[in-house]
Amino acid sequence: MKTHIGKFSVTRAALTLTAVSAMIAIASMTTAETKATVDYPESYRDWTHVKSMVIQEGNSLYGTFGGVHHIYANDTALAALKAGRTYPDGSVFVFDLLEATTKDNAIIEGKRKVLGVMQKNLKKFATTGGWGFEGFAGDSRDRVVENAATACYVCHTSQKGKNYVFSEYRK
Numbered sequence: 001m002k003t004h005i006g007k008f009s010v011t012r013a014a015l016t017l018t019a020v021s022a023m024i025a026i027a028s029m030t031t032a033e034t035k036a037t038v039d040y041p042e043s044y045r046d047w048t049h050v051k052s053m054v055i056q057e058g059n060s061l062y063g064t065f066g067g068v069h070h071i072y073a074n075d076t077a078l079a080a081l082k083a084g085r086t087y088p089d090g091s092v093f094v095f096d097l098l099e100a101t102t103k104d105n106a107i108i109e110g111k112r113k114v115l116g117v118m119q120k121n122l123k124k125f126a127t128t129g130g131w132g133f134e135g136f137a138g139d140s141r142d143r144v145v146e147n148a149a150t151a152c153y154v155c156h157t158s159q160k161g162k163n164y165v166f167s168e169y170r171k
Helices: 012-034 075-083 148-162
Strands: 002-005 008-011 048-055 067-073 092-103 106-120 131-137
Touching (some): 067 075
16 A cells, blocks of 8 residues: 655555654664763772772671772862762762782782772763762673662662762861
């Protein structure tokens, strides 16, 4: 069956195929928007180191986060952290988690377990308080966070009054 659109004659099958293609394209764009990704933090070791800690056996977080933690902030995050104000878009924190080993009565860093990243972008990460969360396995760029809302954000909601950030600036 043919349909006339202006001076063009088109079959119903062609119209259906065009409509289905348009719906797939729109669905793909929507999926891409909901799968917003966090950037790998290039040169984060040049940022300001704001905190270290060791989570040892016996702590409730040991199974997932046991080890030596170093927290870094980029300049945008550092300015807000120091001033105690809301983090603007572009703020990034890095959580560098390394194995903790003991030697000669000292706790020392071992291999990197994961590199965790919090990236602020209110529009891109609206469903998780404006923060994007990601973890990169070891020294790779392999992403390990499957669902930021349940793997990261749910824990960070306890810090909503501090804009979802656990770290505080120590003078």
